[in-house]
Amino acid sequence: xxxxxxxxSQSIFILREAFNRIDKLAMLWSLGKDSxxxxxxxxxxxFGHVPFPAVHIDTEKKFPEMYAFRDRYVAEWxxxxxxxxxxxxxxxxxxxxxxxxxxxxxxxxxxxxxxxHRFDGVIAGxxxxxxxxxxxxxxxxxxxxxxxxxxxxxxxxxxxxxxxxFPPGTHLRIHPLLHWxxxxxxxxxxxxxxxxxxxxxxxxxxxxxxxxxxxxTFPIASDAGTIPEIIAELETTKISERSGRAMDHEAEDAxxxxxxxxxx
Amino acid sequence: xxxxxxxxKVAIVGHVDHGKSTLxxxxxxxxxxxxxxxxxxxxxxxQRRGMPFEWAFLMDALQAERDQGVTIDTAQIxxxxxxxxxxxxxxxxxxxxxxxxxxGAAAADAALLLIDAAEGIREQSRRHGYLLHLxxxxxxxxxxxxxxxxxxxxxxxxxxxxxxxxxxEELGVTPRHFIPVSARQGDNIAHPxxxxxxxxxxxxxxxxxxxxxxxxxxxxPLRFPVQDVYRFDERRIIxxxxxxxxxxxxxxxxxxxxxRVGKVxxxxxxxxxxxxxxxxxxxxxxxxxxxxxxxxxxxVASHETDPPVExxxxxxxxxxxxxxxxxxxxxxxxxxxxxxxxxxxxxxxRVIDTNDLSTKVSARVARNEVAEMTLRADSMQALDxxxxxxxxxxxxxxxxxxxxxxxxxSMQGYADQRHLVARRSSNIQRVAHDVTAENRERRNGHKGxxxxxxxxxxxxxSTVAVAVERRLFNLGYQTYVLDxxxxxxxxxxxxxxxxEDRAENIRRVGEVAALISRAGMLCITAFIxxxxxxRDRARLAGGAQFAEIFIKADLxxxxxxxxxxxxxxxxxxxxxxxxxxxxxxxxxxxxxLVVDTASLTVDKAVERVVGYIQTxxxxxxTRARN
Numbered sequence: 001x002x003x004x005x006x007x008x009s010q011s012i013f014i015l016r017e018a019f020n021r022i023d024k025l026a027m028l029w030s031l032g033k034d035s036x037x038x039x040x041x042x043x044x045x046x047f048g049h050v051p052f053p054a055v056h057i058d059t060e061k062k063f064p065e066m067y068a069f070r071d072r073y074v075a076e077w078x079x080x081x082x083x084x085x086x087x088x089x090x091x092x093x094x095x096x097x098x099x100x101x102x103x104x105x106x107x108x109x110x111x112x113x114x115x116x117h118r119f120d121g122v123i124a125g126x127x128x129x130x131x132x133x134x135x136x137x138x139x140x141x142x143x144x145x146x147x148x149x150x151x152x153x154x155x156x157x158x159x160x161x162x163x164x165x166f167p168p169g170t171h172l173r174i175h176p177l178l179h180w181x182x183x184x185x186x187x188x189x190x191x192x193x194x195x196x197x198x199x200x201x202x203x204x205x206x207x208x209x210x211x212x213x214x215x216x217t218f219p220i221a222s223d224a225g226t227i228p229e230i231i232a233e234l235e236t237t238k239i240s241e242r243s244g245r246a247m248d249h250e251a252e253d254a255x256x257x258x259x260x261x262x263x264x
Numbered sequence: 265x266x267x268x269x270x271x272x273k274v275a276i277v278g279h280v281d282h283g284k285s286t287l288x289x290x291x292x293x294x295x296x297x298x299x300x301x302x303x304x305x306x307x308x309x310x311q312r313r314g315m316p317f318e319w320a321f322l323m324d325a326l327q328a329e330r331d332q333g334v335t336i337d338t339a340q341i342x343x344x345x346x347x348x349x350x351x352x353x354x355x356x357x358x359x360x361x362x363x364x365x366x367x368g369a370a371a372a373d374a375a376l377l378l379i380d381a382a383e384g385i386r387e388q389s390r391r392h393g394y395l396l397h398l399x400x401x402x403x404x405x406x407x408x409x410x411x412x413x414x415x416x417x418x419x420x421x422x423x424x425x426x427x428x429x430x431x432x433e434e435l436g437v438t439p440r441h442f443i444p445v446s447a448r449q450g451d452n453i454a455h456p457x458x459x460x461x462x463x464x465x466x467x468x469x470x471x472x473x474x475x476x477x478x479x480x481x482x483x484x485p486l487r488f489p490v491q492d493v494y495r496f497d498e499r500r501i502i503x504x505x506x507x508x509x510x511x512x513x514x515x516x517x518x519x520x521x522x523x524r525v526g527k528v529x530x531x532x533x534x535x536x537x538x539x540x541x542x543x544x545x546x547x548x549x550x551x552x553x554x555x556x557x558x559x560x561x562x563x564v565a566s567h568e569t570d571p572p573v574e575x576x577x578x579x580x581x582x583x584x585x586x587x588x589x590x591x592x593x594x595x596x597x598x599x600x601x602x603x604x605x606x607x608x609x610x611x612x613x614r615v616i617d618t619n620d621l622s623t624k625v626s627a628r629v630a631r632n633e634v635a636e637m638t639l640r641a642d643s644m645q646a647l648d649x650x651x652x653x654x655x656x657x658x659x660x661x662x663x664x665x666x667x668x669x670x671x672x673x674s675m676q677g678y679a680d681q682r683h684l685v686a687r688r689s690s691n692i693q694r695v696a697h698d699v700t701a702e703n704r705e706r707r708n709g710h711k712g713x714x715x716x717x718x719x720x721x722x723x724x725x726s727t728v729a730v731a732v733e734r735r736l737f738n739l740g741y742q743t744y745v746l747d748x749x750x751x752x753x754x755x756x757x758x759x760x761x762x763x764e765d766r767a768e769n770i771r772r773v774g775e776v777a778a779l780i781s782r783a784g785m786l787c788i789t790a791f792i793x794x795x796x797x798x799r800d801r802a803r804l805a806g807g808a809q810f811a812e813i814f815i816k817a818d819l820x821x822x823x824x825x826x827x828x829x830x831x832x833x834x835x836x837x838x839x840x841x842x843x844x845x846x847x848x849x850x851x852x853x854x855x856x857l858v859v860d861t862a863s864l865t866v867d868k869a870v871e872r873v874v875g876y877i878q879t880x881x882x883x884x885x886t887r888a889r890n
Contacts (some may be wrong), residue, residue, distance in 0.1 A: 001480060001546055003269035012548035013491070013505050020492045020561060045503075047496050047550060048534045075827070128340045132325020135339040139365070151326060152336055155666040156363035156371030156585055159658055161599045165665050173656075179351075181342055187269075192535065240299040252309055253327040 004188050011038075011176040012045040012140055013160070015123070018174045019051060019149055022121035022163035026082070027175075028053040028110075031066045032211045034125040034177055037185055039077065040194050041176060052123075054079040057109040059086050069197045084113045091177040091262070097250030099216040100258055107262040111147050116173060119176065119209045123174045124264045129181045129242055131248065141173040142166050147262030173264075182209075182241050183234045190227040201225050210242050218244040271342070271349035272477050275369040277396065278378035279386040280357035283409040285335055287378060287447035288354050289319025291468065292456035292611045298322070299344035319447070321409070323354045336361055338368030345690070347473045350762040357388050362632050363585040366670070369396060374403035374475040376468070381420050381444070382413040385428050387619060392636065393428075394618040397435045398583060398672065399855075400654050403475050404432070407468060412446040416459040426700075432619055441471045480545040484508035485570035487656045489521070489601035489647070490563045494550070499531050501550040502559055504602065507655040509567075511551070512542040512852060517565040520646035520682070521574050526553035562603035564646040564656070572646040572656065574682040576797055577610070577850075579674040582661070583634045586668030590629040590661075596668070598641065600659040607661070610850065613637055638848065639671075649675050675845045681768035681797060704784030708742050711881045712781040714774075714806040715788040715873070718852060719815035720844050721830055722822035724861040724869065725790040728815060731870045733788060736877065742785040746773055748792070761841070767798055774802030781809050786881060794849040811880065813873065814855035817862045819844050856880075 001009070018025055027050070029035045042050045056070060059224045061145065074081045088107030092101045114122065128135040138154055140162035141148040155163045166172055177185075189196060199208045206219040207230075220239060248255045255263075269754040275282045284488075292298050306321045309330060323339045324330050335356040343350050357378075369375060375396050379389050396404060406428060414420040425442045432439060443452055444463050451457035456467045466474070486509030494501045511517075515528045529542045532550040543549045553559075564572055584590050590609060598607040614623040615635040629635040650657035650672035661669040705711050715732075717725040729745045736743040752759070756772055759765040770793050781786035793799050803810045821845065823831045834842035841847040857876050859869050 001544075003271070009548040011504065016491050016503055016548070044534050045548070046494065047499075047501060047532055081634055085694065089570040109557075129342050132323070132339070135323070135341060136326060152328060154337060154364070154367075156367045157667065158367055159660060159670060161660045161667060163662075163665065163667055165662065167665055179340075237300075238300040240302075251353055252312070252330075256325070256327055 004191060007180055007184055010179060011041045012244055014176040015042055015045040017162060018121055018123060024119045025052040025121040026055045026119045027052055027123040029056050031070050031197060033185055033189060033200060036194055036196060037188055038125040038177060040192060050079055053082045055113060056083045057106050058083050059105055059213050061215055063195050063199055063214050065199050084109055097254050099246035099250055100254040102216055103247040103258060111262060120171045121174055124177060125177045126175055126264055127177050127180050131255060133259050136174055137178055139175050139178055140164060143171050143173055149260045151260055172261050185229060186227055186231050210245055216246040220244055270477050271351050272475055273351040273372045274472060275353040275355055275372035275375045277355045277365060277369055277375055277392040279388040280379045282357060282380040283447045284357060284378050285320030285323050285354055288352055289322040290447045290450055290453050291803040292322060292343055294450055295343060326478055327361045334358055337364045345469060345473055356688040359388060359632060369401060370399045372401050373478045375401045377406045378409050379405060379406060379428060381408050381410050390431060391454045391618040393432055394435060395583060397437050404437055404439045405471050406439045408442060408444045409447055411451060412449050413446045418462050419735060423673060433844055441465055443468055443471060445757045451795055481508045481655060482510055482544045484653050486567050488565040490559055490561050491602050492561055493559060499552055502553060503550045505548045506543055506545050508545050508653055510542060510544045516568055518568045518571050519559055519563045519565050520572055521644040522563055524557045526557045529554045564601060572648050573675055574644055574646055575645050576641045577678055578639060579676055580639055581636050582669050582671030584629045584631060584669045586631060586663045588635035592627045596661040596663055598659050598661055600645060600647060601656055603645060605645060607639045610640045647672050647673055677763060677841050679763035684767055684771050684791060705883050708784050710741055711809060712784040713786050713809035713881050714777045715786060716802055716812050717815050718793045720819060720822045720849055721792055722825040722827055723815045723817040725815045727866060728869050729788045729790040731866060734872045735870055735874050736786060744780060744785055744787055746777060746787060746789045770798040771801060772804045778805040781806060792843050794843045796850045811856040812852055813857045813859060814852045816858055816860045821862045
């Protein structure tokens with residue numbers, strides 16, 4: 001097994017475990033590179049099928065290219081697709097910095113969706129190498145009644161055994177990509193020919209490394225127009241992946257606060 | 265694996281404040297691995313708190329960790345050397361967060377144990393060393409940190425090498441290196457230290473490059489635990505991950521504990537250039553079978569020649585992380601491979617102090633303690649010993665929605681019950697008797713039955729059995745005693761004293777006793793029969809007419825009686841695995857009758873058994889009950 005095979009096998013094992021142990025399961029599909037890999041891994045795990053809904057929490061502020069991508073692959077991949085919009089920013093925690101407050105809409109949208117569909121397991125494509133608090137996550141991560149993350153009370157998880165039971169009224173987040181890095185995602189996307197939103201590829205000396213809402217996401221300077229060029233760029237870069245995501249950088253703990261309140 | 269892409273997972277462990285997070289920060293800085301702006305961000309965090317520069321803030325991403333200056337949860341971070349990639353797993357050193365240390369360290373290929381040169385070996389230095397071994401991490405190096413605080417003194421370093429080396433030696437852990445470092449000053453991290461010219465060994469970075477990425481255990485016998493069974497596109501696919509060994513199309517697979525056999529028709533895969541014909545350890549796969557046999561999650565597929573052990577009872581060395589004590593009699597859900605089953609703590613055999621490796625007897629195991637215990641599962645399980653197959657020889661216990669402990673399995677003194685669960689051939693049919701059980705009861709004046717005596721050697725089983733036989737005979741009963749030594753001369757002359765042979769000995773006696781009872785007689789058996797599973801099997805063979813009679817006497821009394829001089833020999837070590845001394849006696853949970861020979865005379869004991877028989881096996885009494 002090569003490096004990518006090892007990562008892939010671990011993710012498939014986690015997806016199958018979630019599908020077997022959790023009754024009402026959904027996968028968050030943000031349309032970004034990671035969640036496309038995640039859909040792909042589900043099709044590997046379930047032999048061409050995605051046996052649970054793919055959910056898009058729509059802030060209605062994504063790039064047009066993302067919506068076009070969504071419409072095409074919902075049909076092409078035969079997804080059981082659910083989309084829900086988010087409440088306005090005025091209803092969000094006013095003590096959060098502006099971009100984080102805007103991003104918090106997604107948390108609220110997710111909470112509404114969980115309640116209306118009674119999902120008790122949500123698969124999300126976060127990775128440990130993205131950000132400090134995600135580096136401390138579990139594969140199966142329990143959430144409190146309001147979707148909160150009890151960051152100091154995480155249960156142990158080892159030997160390929162996961163915490164798959166949870167008290168009534170709470171839910172689990174499942175993170176099958178936790179052990180992947182940004183460069184792994186691109187190498188795998190290349191190997192498997194997984195479709196991606198074109199915004200990742202450089203145009204006029206700029207490209208997006210990470211995709212979010214159009215108003216709080218910024219491109220980086222880059223000439224990488226193909227996946228091999230992106231991989232070459234990542235092999236030497238010292239700029240962190242989420243540097244273009246405003247909500248991460250407004251305050252020392254802005255992102256952690258978002259996440260403890262239920263953000264992905 | 266492609267060396268350019270492979271990554272080695274290294275856990276950084278050790279006592280709190282010995283400098284684990286600082287070492288990681290320094291390693292990143294000195295290898296130029298810090299992302300742009302990270303150094304400045306850490307500087308700003310420290311200024312905000314009015315404190316000197318703190319490397320630990322690189323991985324202590326939680327606000328609470330930075331505010332309290334302690335690592336709470338484990339984190340992972342990536343970096344590269346010229347040789348390969350690394351995943352650095354930072355583990356908390358505070359006792360309070362041992363569950364997080366375990367979470368981090370269990371995933372590692374190798375570990376770096378940190379010890380503060382000034383403070384020396386502390387409680388978690390030892391506990392972490394012990395746990396690494398239990399978690400299966402075999403590649404270890406020790407960094408003696410904060411050498412700057414002891415003036416880079418060689419004596420201090422050598423003292424720690426000697427003391428800690430001796431401790432690890434006792435666990436069977438041999439560290440690759442002991443490296444004197446100062447994480448804060450950067451000595452011997454990425455660059456050799458000018459202040460410690462007396463040290464000739466590798467730097468941390470060089471030593472890391474010496475470690476090996478763990479290879480997949482292809483060489484072990486095949487274990488393919490069933491994770492799920494899917495029906496997609498008219499195919500019935502058995503899905504799971506191969507834990508050990510290799511599986512090929514055409515292989516005959518044995519599914520345990522169900523004991524069904526099926527042949528691999530295909531290995532299914534999606535979006536691959538060609539369908540695979542074999543798969544090996546570490547791969548998540550799906551297969552179809554030629555036969556339509558029933559297979560469910562939790563079963564383990566192996567080859568027929570090298571199957572897992574089958575048992576409902578086993579020994580475990582376990583570390584406990586639960587908030588509530590683990591106690592004798594407690595029930596938990598065990599997760600073993602993909603099986604989930606209820607288990608009861610039958611006995612806690614010893615609790616180990618990881619500080620000095622001393623042991624004590626206790627009925628409880630507190631959080632963060634390690635103990636050896638006997639666990640009993642609700643049903644027969646397919647399992648391996650940790651020594652034979654590490655990935656499938658370990659399990660976790662779940663208490664109240666959370667994993668609360670992890671254990672490794674041993675079968676010392678316990679039998680593989682696989683061949684005892686007779687695989688019945690479908691071609692055999694019972695011949696119906698013309699003479700009915702009722703006919704026999706009428707002629708004999710009593711029902712047939714099995715009186716299964718169990719108890720320690722010297723408890724009085726044979727003495728009471730023979731006296732009961734005489735009394736019953738005189739009363740006109742048809743009765744016969746099966747005694748341990750007697751059956752070993754003939755029926756079981758081919759059996760020795762291994763756990764498997766002992767179990768087979770009891771199985772045969774159980775079957776013979778059942779036949780005698782169906783012939784209308786009262787069969788009394790006098791065997792120690794120390795294991796519940798063996799007695800349960802005898803009960804199954806004997807049916808409704810089976811009575812378990814516990815001939816009870818404490819060990820001290822039996823040892824004092826020692827009618828055959830066996831205890832003396834066992835104490836001298838001449839008899840291995842002697843019940844009560846070096847092998848367990850599992851006390852009956854719900855015996856039909858208890859006869860306490862420590863307080864009763866032989867006559868009184870006989871009277872009690874005969875009284876019981878007269879009520880239970882009399883025809884009229886039976887009719888009255890029905």
